[in-house]
Amino acid sequence: MSNILQLKRVIKEKCTVSYEYRVEGKWLKYFNLNESFFITYPFDISDVPDSILTVPFVCNFLPAIWLCDAKAVIPSIDKDFYEQIDNIKKGYMDMYPMLEFKGVLEVKEVLTNNESEDGGSALLFSGGVDAYTSLIRHINEKPLLATLWGPDVDIDNEAGWSKVKKGIMETADDFDLEFIPIKTAMKKVINEPCLTGLVSASKDDWYHGFQHGIAIISHMAPVAYKKGLSKVYIASSFPAYAKGTYTCASDPTIDNYMKYCGCSTIHDGYELDRQQKIHYIVEEKNKHNYKVRLHVCWESDGGENCCHCEKCYRTVIGIVAEGENPLNYGFNWSGKNIKVMKKDFKTKLVIPENRINTRYIIPQTIMKENIHKLTNAKDYKWFMEMDFSRFNRYFLKLLYNSKVARKIRNVTSKIK
Ligand SMILES: [Zn+2]
Known part of the structure; x- marks a missing residue:
């Protein structure tokens, strides 16, 4: 039939x-x-x-x-x-x-x-x-x-x-x-x-x-x-x-x-990459005093940014790289979060290989360029020093409690 x-x-x-x-x-x-x-x-x-x-x-x-x-x-x-x-x-x-x-x-x-x-328009x-x-x-x-x-x-x-x-x-x-x-x-x-x-x-x-x-x-x-x-x-x-x-x-x-x-x-916005978009939001926010309440995370059922998933991390990193405080962009972010993030980056973070450039290598370069703008540069020294070419090979270390990670795992297991 x-x-x-x-x-x-x-x-x-x-x-x-x-x-x-x-x-x-x-x-x-x-x-x-x-x-x-x-x-x-x-x-x-x-x-x-x-x-x-x-x-x-x-x-x-x-x-x-x-x-x-x-x-x-x-x-x-x-x-x-x-x-x-x-x-x-x-x-x-x-x-x-x-x-x-x-x-x-x-x-x-x-x-x-x-x-x-x-x-x-809509x-x-x-x-x-x-x-x-x-x-x-x-x-x-x-x-x-x-x-x-x-x-x-x-x-x-x-x-x-x-x-x-x-x-x-x-x-x-x-x-x-x-x-x-x-x-x-x-x-x-x-x-x-x-x-x-x-x-x-x-x-x-x-x-x-x-x-x-x-x-x-x-x-x-x-x-x-x-x-x-x-x-x-x-x-x-x-x-x-x-x-x-x-x-x-x-x-x-x-x-x-x-x-x-x-x-x-x-x-x-196809002509812009993620970091360029964050740069644009930061610039416009500061120029017009806009309120920016980013909601990037679908991990927490509560509807707010969880501050410990990969998507939250990549956005926080992008904001910090522009010399801004994630607290002013919808993230309940503190020094404690930075410590947990550092540990996750070193042990169990999932990043698909073809995304590592736009999500982390570009923000890392920008963060180093803007180091004079960072109020707490020493807290992010570990990130600026991370070797992502090495990280690339280990990206399959998985954050098992993450819904996104489970999805990515399903896809990557098929790629292998
Ligand atoms: Zn999150």
Whole structure:
């Protein structure tokens, strides 16, 4: 039996859209049909056309449709989006030449929904370094801040989400912006480990390498329609110069083709690396007296930065390298944390080999250059003296209690 996905009905109930669909064929194992696929917006969506509401449904499954050579039967879809599907697919094909992207979308009606000429903009906002950089770069446009509850914080984790939400609402208040929280079951409805197995040849995992970019951006289609947006920004996570050394579902060669109802997507900040972004945030913060509440960490369920995972460390190091105090950037950071960090660096830190340059070697160079700006340079002497060329060979020493480390371990064990 061939692989089929049929969207039977788009159900609109006030702020929530849900989808009734049927899956057939061997690829059934990649779906979790026990969970309902719903998305809840902070506004009534009953007047949003089905052809717009179908965009997030299609995007969440599109890479699987291609990789499983499936046929998707869709009643209607937005024309701007439909016309870009081949370009989006090409982005994936260029990134993953070891995989075959086939599949077909059978659409009954392609509809024009151009509502947003010269409209406003929105930014997909997590609170991290990349998102803050894009926020400050486009602050004059007063972008809406949109955050998905579902990808990073599980939709069952109410307590974790309420803390993340509180942090982002504070940022929205700091900059006088509207906040759009979007609750989505996008991760619940797939069998993620099984899909990661499907793409093992890529050496990336499903969510990071295949799902998240277009799935997240597509959730903005109903927002664009309702708010008359002409631009959605998604912050880059890799710098342009690293092209070819990484794979990631969110890439300019994919994201920049995402369009719907007259609204375009911009993969923002690609020309900057992480340290350049931190430098920019520091400069702008000091120039305009901005409040910066970075939220980089998904380790603690509490929603605040845990101050002892790799992501917290790399951000703290980047801030210190610019001569700043992490306390002023959302990290509850003290001398005690520095001691623990030093021990972790020497014994059990996980850093993928292709990230060591942007995460640590560049900040180390900058920290040495800025040593006169550091108030406690002696506390970081060990970091400035670390030999990362040697460290590279030992990066597989694992921080076992870290969720991120477990993920990386899964990937690296496949690489070996
Ligand atoms: Zn952390």
